[in-house]
Amino acid sequence: MTLRIFSVYAQWAGSFIICISCLPLFRQRSTYIKVIFYYALSSVLFQAGQQVSIYFFKNANVNQIGNGFVFFEAVLLGLVFWFATEAARYRKIITVFIVAYVIFYATSILFFHAESHSMIRFARDIVLVLMSVGYFFYLINKLPEKDILRFPMFWINTAILIFFSGTSILSLMLNYIVNVLGDDLKFFWTFRNFFRFGFCLMLSYAGWLDFRNLQADINTKG
Amino acid sequence: MEPTFSEFAVMFAIATVGILVLAVAIVFFVIFYQKRMLESKLKQQTLEADYQQKMLLAAMESQENERQRIAGDLHDSIGAMLSTIRLNVATLSRHQYKPEDFQHAKQMIDDTIDSVRKISRDLMPATLHQFGLMQAVKEICTQYAAVSGIQIEYRQLGEELHFDRTKEIMVFRIVQEVLNNAIKHANCSSIEVIINTHSPFRVEVKDNGVGFNLDEKKQQAKGIGLYNIQNRATLLNATLVYDSNNPSGTKVILTIPWA
Numbered sequence: 001m002t003l004r005i006f007s008v009y010a011q012w013a014g015s016f017i018i019c020i021s022c023l024p025l026f027r028q029r030s031t032y033i034k035v036i037f038y039y040a041l042s043s044v045l046f047q048a049g050q051q052v053s054i055y056f057f058k059n060a061n062v063n064q065i066g067n068g069f070v071f072f073e074a075v076l077l078g079l080v081f082w083f084a085t086e087a088a089r090y091r092k093i094i095t096v097f098i099v100a101y102v103i104f105y106a107t108s109i110l111f112f113h114a115e116s117h118s119m120i121r122f123a124r125d126i127v128l129v130l131m132s133v134g135y136f137f138y139l140i141n142k143l144p145e146k147d148i149l150r151f152p153m154f155w156i157n158t159a160i161l162i163f164f165s166g167t168s169i170l171s172l173m174l175n176y177i178v179n180v181l182g183d184d185l186k187f188f189w190t191f192r193n194f195f196r197f198g199f200c201l202m203l204s205y206a207g208w209l210d211f212r213n214l215q216a217d218i219n220t221k222g
Numbered sequence: 223m224e225p226t227f228s229e230f231a232v233m234f235a236i237a238t239v240g241i242l243v244l245a246v247a248i249v250f251f252v253i254f255y256q257k258r259m260l261e262s263k264l265k266q267q268t269l270e271a272d273y274q275q276k277m278l279l280a281a282m283e284s285q286e287n288e289r290q291r292i293a294g295d296l297h298d299s300i301g302a303m304l305s306t307i308r309l310n311v312a313t314l315s316r317h318q319y320k321p322e323d324f325q326h327a328k329q330m331i332d333d334t335i336d337s338v339r340k341i342s343r344d345l346m347p348a349t350l351h352q353f354g355l356m357q358a359v360k361e362i363c364t365q366y367a368a369v370s371g372i373q374i375e376y377r378q379l380g381e382e383l384h385f386d387r388t389k390e391i392m393v394f395r396i397v398q399e400v401l402n403n404a405i406k407h408a409n410c411s412s413i414e415v416i417i418n419t420h421s422p423f424r425v426e427v428k429d430n431g432v433g434f435n436l437d438e439k440k441q442q443a444k445g446i447g448l449y450n451i452q453n454r455a456t457l458l459n460a461t462l463v464y465d466s467n468n469p470s471g472t473k474v475i476l477t478i479p480w481a
Contacts, residue, residue, distance in 0.1 A: 165245040
């Protein structure tokens with residue numbers, strides 16, 4: 001097994017780990033944790049779809065499946081922020097961002113198909129980075145009473161900020177890499193897959209923290 | 223000329239690392255900012271709790287001192303007089319008595335009644351209840367001047383003003399406490415009490431004494447009286463300002479914005 005293939009399975013496993021960390025006591029979980037679960041589940045399903053395409057249909061529609069996941073990823077992670085904030089003003093801003101992205105996505109796919117792989121990914125990265133920086137400002141104003149490191153949404157936000165800012169250059173240069181460097185894309189994509197595995201681990205930690213907090217609340221209330 | 227793979231990889235790495243450093247810096251900023259704000263909030267809560275406790279202690283001690291004073295007055299004044307009256311009546315009942323013997327007992331009873339009235343007046347002046355704050359303050363200025371030998375001048379600027387009885391009692395107690403402090407500690411020859419009823423309502427007590435260090439007094443056990451004054455001012459939503467070198471002596475200004 002090459003490092004590239006290992007990285008693909010590693011990030012697939014990462015999505016599974018998120019699902020496992022968010023599943024216990026699912027009904028009592030915070031809404032944003034439930035959305036993280038659905039995000040991880042969609043990641044597992046889309047990646048399964050890509051593997052089926054690679055092994056059984058000779059890579060037919062692999063990119064389309066990937067592009068489809070990009071849409072779900074942007075919308076679902078946007079909804080995580082929507083449910084995590086209580087202020088109506090911030091929710092309106094998040095809604096505007098999500099709607100703007102959906103319109104941009106549709107326009108790119110329909111009218112700029114050749115460049116769409118790069119455009120939709122870079123736009124997703126920018127939207128999510130902006131939402132996560134905005135959420136940090138919200139967190140500073142809201143100032144949770146307890147240690148911020150025990151707050152699950154802090155870790156989700158950190159993971160989103162670091163991962164999507166780290167891969168934004170790759171997203172921006174994706175079309176260039178494919179057209180100019182060709183097969184060398186696999187080196188960058190391997191790095192990206194391992195980076196995503198780290199991203200999944202951080203989201204899983206947030207899911208586990210939420211579960212621990214919930215258990216503590218249940219034990220306190222008896 | 224298109225860059226080679228290695229050149230592109232280096233540029234990619236530099237750009238990615240640069241962005242990652244920025245992202246991590248944001249995360250660390252949020253962590254340290256929140257920690258600092260929490261520490262500051264905790265410190266403020268501790269100070270407030272400490273202040274509340276001092277205020278409560280001051281209130282309790284004041285209550286105990288008042289009870290002690292009343293007990294002392296009752297024992298020394300009323301108790302002693304009633305004992306003497308009892309002795310007189312017992313003597314009269316055993317012997318043949320003349321009309322002048324009853325006169326002495328009657329005088330003692332009158333003195334006892336006067337003492338009871340004085341104690342009652344000190345506790346709660348009837349003037350405050352019947353005529354309001356300004357008349358009550360004017361009356362204690364006259365009384366304290368007679369007892370202490372200090373010249374105490376009362377001045378009223380503006381029309382007579384009345385407000386809620388509880389609040390009038392609190393303002394009266396503040397003036398009473400400030401006057402007592404000036405008489406006991408200021409070593410002054412004159413005190414001026416000014417009530418200004420123009421908005422905002424203001425009470426000023428000025429003396430020409432030795433002045434004092436406010437922070438030092440608050441630290442000492444004797445500073446309990448100052449906490450009582452501050453406590454009442456806080457309950458009134460009023461501001462209290464001490465000007466302890468103006469130009470010499472002390473000036474206390476109580477401002478009540480809502481009156």
